[in-house]
């Protein structure tokens with residue numbers, strides 16, 4: 001137990017956790033606006049709520065992933081971070097960017113593209129913070145010789161994100177925005193690769209945590225682990241093609257992308273599955289909660305693999321494109337895989353505070369069951385609504401859009417209720433982590449205030 005105040009990597013994870021809960025709140029409003037179109041239209045219309053939701057939860061992943069990489073890098077190198085001051089500047093730039101970005105949405109100031117709808121100049125602040133992250137990772141690694149796979153994943157994810165984030169802004173140049181097919185191909189290519197980049201960071205910290213729990217260094221140096229790495233790299237470069245089946249581009253690109261994106265998930269699932277049998281009962285007990293969330297992520301890898309294979313079949317993709325099935329796929333992977341892996345890491349890194357997390361174990365375990373059941377219902381309701389929507393999209397005598405959306409209301413009600421359960425369950429998981437860490441930081445102050453008051457009373 002220690003009462004030292006959280007260092008910058010932990011503040012990145014803590015701010016990420018706040019963004020996760022805030023983002024889910026916006027998502028909840030969005031789900032109610034599905035049922036009651038026009039709800040909060042005056043101040044927080046769906047046009048504002050969607051980017052508020054999507055950007056907040058994407059920043060949860062970026063904040064928690066960079067914080068976890070910086071924390072585990074110090075554990076791996078057993079040295080302080082290279083250019084330590086850079087990490088507090090990174091945190092400040094990230095927080096500044098997020099505050100300005102979410103405010104621009106509330107004020108209705110857009111100008112960007114999907115996922116980054118905010119005014120493009122704000123992207124420069126984020127990019128500056130990310131460059132500081134790259135300097136710390138590359139500077140702290142020093143050499144690539146004999147390095148485990150997670151070092152390669154962190155470096156590739158760090159550089160890959162900056163490259164693809166920059167690429168996602170090529171539309172500002174007329175050479176791209178004048179040609180719709182080129183513009184959309186580059187746009188979707190960059191998004192697929194941005195996701196591939198942050199997956200490298202998230203899967204990398206997942207691999208480090210598995211090694212830390214089992215004390216077995218063989219996994220992250222195994223040929224299977226490096227196969228996962230090279231497939232992830234290939235994915236980062238080529239999986240985007242399954243985003244653009246509807247665009248007139250060379251069919252070969254599509255088929256390569258389809259094959260690659262499936263194998264990566266399969267290999268990751270297999271590594272976690274194999275690793276599970278190597279963990280002793282004692283280790284499972286010590287790292288009870290982190291182990292639990294790693295196993296949960298493994299289950300969601302296989303569930304999402306099934307949905308991803310389905311919607312990546314070109315003949316099926318034609319029907320699912322632009323429906324709630326795509327949203328189910330995106331939220332299924334970002335919640336079921338990324339968020340569960342990052343929560344496993346956050347529990348590991350935020351457990352060494354002045355207060356034990358043990359009293360909250362039963363609450364977190366119950367909440368994790370509720371989270372998984374509600375996530376399943378949440379995604380299933382989106383999937384069924386998507387099937388109905390795709391039937392409407394393909395039918396010759398399509399009824400008006402508003403009538404079709406009215407017909408989907410029963411699924412949206414289930415979606416909103418499951419979303420509410422998801423929000424409640426994640427709050428019961430996240431709150432103890434925030435409270436435990438922050439109270440260690442606040443307690444010394446409170447003590448001094450109490451001491452001051454008693455001293456003052458004594459003087460009186």
Ligand code: HEM
Nearest residue numbers: 024027028030031054057327330331334335339419422423
């Ligand atoms: C309380 C739980 C949540 C609710 C009710 C919710 C609701 C929504 C809604 C209504 C949309 C807009 C779909 C549309 O375009 O029509 C959406 C999109 C999205 N949500 Fe959530 N969400 C929740 C949690 C999350 C979480 C935890 C994450 C990630 C960690 C997430 C990631 C996303 C992403 C990435 C999209 C964009 C999907 C796309 O590409 O179209 N959501 N969500």
